Amino acid sequence: MADEKVIAVVGATGAQGGGLVRAILRGKGFIPRALTRDPRAAKARQLAEAGAEVVAADLDDAASVRRAFSGAFGAFCVTNYWEHHAPERELAQAAKMAAAAQHAQLQHVVWSTLEDTRHWMRLDDTRMPTIRGKYKVPHFDAKGEANQLFLDAGVPTTFLLTSFYWDNLIHFGMGPRRGVDGTLAMTLPMDDKKLPGIAVEDIGRSVYGIFVRGEEFRGRTIGIAGEHLTGTEMADHLTHALGETVRYHGVSPDEYRRLGIASAADLANMFQFKCDFQDEFCAARNVAFSRQLNPLLQTFEHWLARNSARIRTD
Ligand SMILES: NC(=O)c1ccc[n+]([C@@H]2O[C@H](COP(=O)([O-])OP(=O)(O)OC[C@H]3O[C@@H](n4cnc5c(N)ncnc54)[C@H](OP(=O)(O)O)[C@@H]3O)[C@@H](O)[C@H]2O)c1
16 A cells, blocks of 8 residues: 555546546556545535545635645646637646646656647638637647646656547447437538547547556657447447437538537537548557557447447437
8 A cells, every 4th residue: 555656637627637536446556536616515525435535626726736746656637628628728738737637746647638630720711610719629629739848847747649539429429319300310510420439438548548658658649449330330330229210310421510509619610620631640549559558449330339328319
């Protein structure tokens, strides 16, 4: 126990961080310190009951993040764009985490990032609209921009490129929808291109694998995915799992933008980026390597076998 190293886990009550806390508790060598804005909330109490140390911290409050990182060996850092839809706030939160990691002299940070798509497409590139004058894919771009904050702070960081959560089919309104003709269709603007996806629980397990292997991943960018699948392949798996035909309804990014769904502009640009830069995007997320990091890595079929009952089909 005395040799166990504390990992401060941001987002511990959420999907990515929660998976990491559970992986640490199941594994050896580390102790999870779960950060939350509200240690009295039910999810935080569950983490404490499971054996995690739970501490109060708010990413908008630098002093609280400093206190939470103090004395730790490492930290998992993540921001939640979808809570506020403000890339500038993500950047400010990442800056507070990088500063706190530097102050605490952490030996290893894993930063849950994504591509800054503006390195592939300048803002004046007309292939897709520019959003709020500064971004192509706001919920990607600020995360990628924030990489430099960890580098500037001199913090030994692993930059983790995550993938589309298959859990979005349950929680993010991206599951199959029943049309007026009564049949199920899954709408995505992915053309015939492959979408790297992952069971969100596997993100935390992979982060645990990164901390275990430690030294070799400091300063490196690592991408993870459970499988790369086309819309048609996803629909075929859904058909099998749900016992009812699911059709892939491929639409253009412009059609997707006009669907009237929340954050359609941001998401349409994201999917277009994944299509237009398919080779690089998939190559950055090697499945065999992801399985080395996390031997429990699920395929889509495997994930569906456990979760398809939670996908709404009404
Ligand atoms: N959906 C996808 O397919 C996908 C794929 C790749 C990356 N992502 C990215 O994943 C991120 C969200 O991660 P997630 O899915 O793990 O989130 P989540 O399940 O929605 O949970 C959000 C977590 O963030 C914590 N949090 C939010 N604001 C905080 C603050 N100000 N201070 C301290 N903690 C705060 C919450 O903690 P408390 O409420 O307990 O304080 C909670 O634990 C997003 O930025 C998104 O862009 C999503």
